[in-house]
Amino acid sequence: MPRYLISFDDGSMDHIPEEDLPGVGESAHAVARDAKAAGIWIFGGGIQRQRSSIVGVDGAVTEGPMPETKAVVGGFSIIEVPTRDEAIAWAARFANACRCAQEVREIGFDPES
Secondary structure (H helix, E strand, O other): OOEEEEEEEOOOOOOOOHHHHHHHHHHHHHHHHHHHHOOOEEEEEEOOOOOEEEEOOOOOEEEEOOOOOOOOEEEEEEEEOOOHHHHHHHHHHHHHHHOOOOEEEEEOOOOOO
């Protein structure tokens, strides 16, 4: 069955007042709980803002993201549903809960994973 990445960009929730964040978090958790109950949840979470390391092919490590990066992922969910339309429906629920647009991308099938 296809797996989908539902994500939003870092900074997409910056418009939300600080005092509203706990409620937004609970709304997002409620959607995740629903996805778990539906048996489609694989994994998800938020990503610490601007705390990444870039590991090159030679093993060299630099702090990232690269300066030319215009957007980085701020949070994501991975779900497993039969169709793209179902993934989009779940993304709409997350968008409503998180108060920000969500991107939906199908994850390439890898029989080794």
